[in-house]
Amino acid sequence: MAYETIETRVEGGKVGVIALNRPKQLNALNNQLMDELGAALKAFDADEAIGCMIVTGSEKAFAAGADIGAMAGYSFADVYKGDYITRNWETIRTIRKPVIAAVSGFALGGGCELAMMCDFIIAADNAKFGQPEIKLGIIPGAGGTQRLPRAVGKSKAMDMALTARMMDATEAERAGLVSRVVPLDKMMDEALAAALTICDFSQVAVMAAKEAVNRSFESGLADGIMFERRMFHAMFATSDQKEGMDAFVNKRKAQFNHQ
Numbered sequence: 001m002a003y004e005t006i007e008t009r010v011e012g013g014k015v016g017v018i019a020l021n022r023p024k025q026l027n028a029l030n031n032q033l034m035d036e037l038g039a040a041l042k043a044f045d046a047d048e049a050i051g052c053m054i055v056t057g058s059e060k061a062f063a064a065g066a067d068i069g070a071m072a073g074y075s076f077a078d079v080y081k082g083d084y085i086t087r088n089w090e091t092i093r094t095i096r097k098p099v100i101a102a103v104s105g106f107a108l109g110g111g112c113e114l115a116m117m118c119d120f121i122i123a124a125d126n127a128k129f130g131q132p133e134i135k136l137g138i139i140p141g142a143g144g145t146q147r148l149p150r151a152v153g154k155s156k157a158m159d160m161a162l163t164a165r166m167m168d169a170t171e172a173e174r175a176g177l178v179s180r181v182v183p184l185d186k187m188m189d190e191a192l193a194a195a196l197t198i199c200d201f202s203q204v205a206v207m208a209a210k211e212a213v214n215r216s217f218e219s220g221l222a223d224g225i226m227f228e229r230r231m232f233h234a235m236f237a238t239s240d241q242k243e244g245m246d247a248f249v250n251k252r253k254a255q256f257n258h259q
């Protein structure tokens with residue numbers, strides 16, 4: 001499929017990279033971009049050769065939010081009847097292989113929300129995160145009021161949603177929003193190295209780990225632990241468990257076949 005608002009490539013034969021590509025609008029997220037992003041993620045997820053995905057933007061902007069120009073004229077009936085956001089923004093939540101957000105520059109509004117929908121965020125040292133929707137007379141609409149407090153706690157989430165202040169990369173790492181901060185010129189190398197590391201593990205175990213961690217956000221502790229326990233038990237039905245443990249015992253590198 002030919003894309004106009006994103007660029008896709010495969011790195012190392014195993015990592016699907018998706019770069020948001022509306023540079024003149026700082027990668028503002030419109031319907032076309034979200035449709036194309038969803039299609040690209042689904043295609044990589046279905047590709048046996050791909051073990052991990054990276055979503056990134058440009059040096060200046062991961063994404064400066066939903067496209068304000070496109071939104072400006074919407075009425076309540078437009079967004080409600082058209083199922084705005086839900087219709088095409090949440091495809092990423094259905095992706096079963098890991099998705100890393102490699103964020104440089106602005107990740108604002110829907111851009112911050114998109115990064116938070118990924119499995120973890122590697123940030124460049126120039127990254128800036130924010131939920132500035134309040135300045136536009138609206139509130140975050142793609143999970144900002146729900147995922148941000150889970151990541152950084154109520155006080156910082158309220159501060160960002162109510163004052164529209166941005167959080168820099170250092171603060172974002174300290175607060176737990178991002179997993180690592182690296183120099184801008186090393187960001188893609190770091191994200192790619194993380195992705196390739198993941199690709200070399202058992203794909204079954206990787207998908208199960210992702211599913212189990214995500215379950216922690218949707219269930220109480222006892223239910224979450226039970227889900228984890230059953231998934232853990234299920235790992236013993238895989239040949240990758242035999243391979244991983246045999247390799248350790250015999251002091252050799254494991255060669256997983258993802259079965």
Ligand code: DAK
Pocket residue numbers: 024025026028029064065066067068069079084085106108109110111132133136138140141142
């Ligand atoms: N949308 C459209 N165009 C944008 C944009 C955006 N979000 N952000 C930047 N641009 C465009 C600018 O208009 C400008 O275009 P030209 O004037 O050159 O044609 C170009 O990108 C460069 O921007 P600036 O000239 O402003 O660049 P600066 O470096 O001076 O400033 C900035 C960068 C990121 C600080 C600034 O552009 C800015 O504040 N942008 C807006 C950030 C923002 O407010 N983001 C939140 C958007 S609201 C919903 C669910 C979710 C949402 C909404 C509804 N429902 C369920 C209904 C989500 C909402 C949002 O994300």
